[in-house]
Amino acid sequence: MIKEMNITKQRFKLNKRYHYDSDDMTLASVELNNENSIILNKNENALMIHLLSNYPNIVYRQDMLKYIWRERHVGENSLNVVVSQLRTKLKQVDPELKNCLVTAQGEGYRWRGDVENISQQDGFLPTAGEKISNSQKIPLSSFPIASHYSMMFLSICLVIAILLYR
Incomplete structure (x- = not known):
């Protein structure tokens, strides 16, 4: 039985070294200085x-389609x-990540490796208005690298703010 996915933001920690964020569509190393993000x-x-x-189950080809x-x-x-495109990017x-996307001959595919769904962890992000104590601070390395469009949007907002408040 395949789990139904709601289209909410999903975050996974893979092999204890990588973060995958479905909302930003990014996969990056937990290390802040990693240049190998996709x-x-x-x-x-x-x-x-x-x-x-659906980890660790096999996902059948027809279900994927x-x-x-x-x-x-x-x-x-x-x-x-x-x-093939995903394996190339992995x-x-x-x-080593390329080998985590495994073909189940004649059936479909499955993910092999450690998978931890971190999108549903309590206290992953503070709610609006909450103060963060030093013990609750989340290191920047916990977040995937922002997408190109997010960075472009923030840059445009910054330029507009500078021009408006001169």
Whole structure:
């Protein structure tokens, strides 16, 4: 039985060394200075969410096709392409990660390795208005690197703020 995914933000810690954030579509090392982070496209992101949410079970090919493309009818080759693209990107972060996306011959795929869903941990982020004590501070290295569009948006906001408040 495949778990139904709600489209809320999902965060996973993989192999105790990487953070995957479905909202930002990023996979990055927990280390702050890591340059090997990746941004996934929409289909790669859907594949990662589906695999990690169903960990350690095999996710069948037909279930993946329905999950990733919803009502659109695509051939199985489309899934093969997305899996190949995702493996290539995983290898960019760490060659060992490529081996975590395992083919279950004739059935589908599964994730092999440690997976911890950290999106549902209590106290992961403080609520608005809460003060953070030193013991509660979350190191910056706990968060994945922001996406290109987020950084561009923040840069534009900063320029506008500087121009308005001169």
